[in-house]
Amino acid sequence: MPGYLVNFGVTTALDRLEAIEQIKLFVIENDLPKTDMGIFGIRCPYCGKSDRIRKLEPPDALTGRLNARDMLVYATLWHQLDPLDVSCLGVCRFCQNPLELFMNEGHAKTLDESVNR
Numbered sequence: 001m002p003g004y005l006v007n008f009g010v011t012t013a014l015d016r017l018e019a020i021e022q023i024k025l026f027v028i029e030n031d032l033p034k035t036d037m038g039i040f041g042i043r044c045p046y047c048g049k050s051d052r053i054r055k056l057e058p059p060d061a062l063t064g065r066l067n068a069r070d071m072l073v074y075a076t077l078w079h080q081l082d083p084l085d086v087s088c089l090g091v092c093r094f095c096q097n098p099l100e101l102f103m104n105e106g107h108a109k110t111l112d113e114s115v116n117r
């Protein structure tokens with residue numbers, strides 16, 4: 001497992017881009033999400049597939065399924081990427097890219113689209 005560089009505190013644009021790379025690796029290595037529930041009709045902005053998007057569990061839904069160190073890494077990355085009240089984090093299981101999902105509107109954004117929000 002690579003050493004994760006976890007920063008607490010102020011989130012800068014660089015930290016966010018690092019967090020995107022790190023959550024991508026983390027999701028692959030830990031085989032997330034643990035609940036493999038298909039979401040249909042949301043298109044991946046990277047590869048265009050519309051049947052491979054999965055919603056990632058928020059960290060507190062994985063208590064007991066990850067070890068304490070991984071929980072801390074995941075919670076830190078999640079908070080750094082900071083999904084909005086109306087969105088959640090997801091992943092495309094085809095191209096493995098992490099995404100921000102807007103379930104009500106039925107679309108997904110790349111996480112780096114929101115770097116400057």
Ligand SMILES: [Zn+2]
Nearest residue numbers: 044047092095
């Ligand atoms: Zn994709």
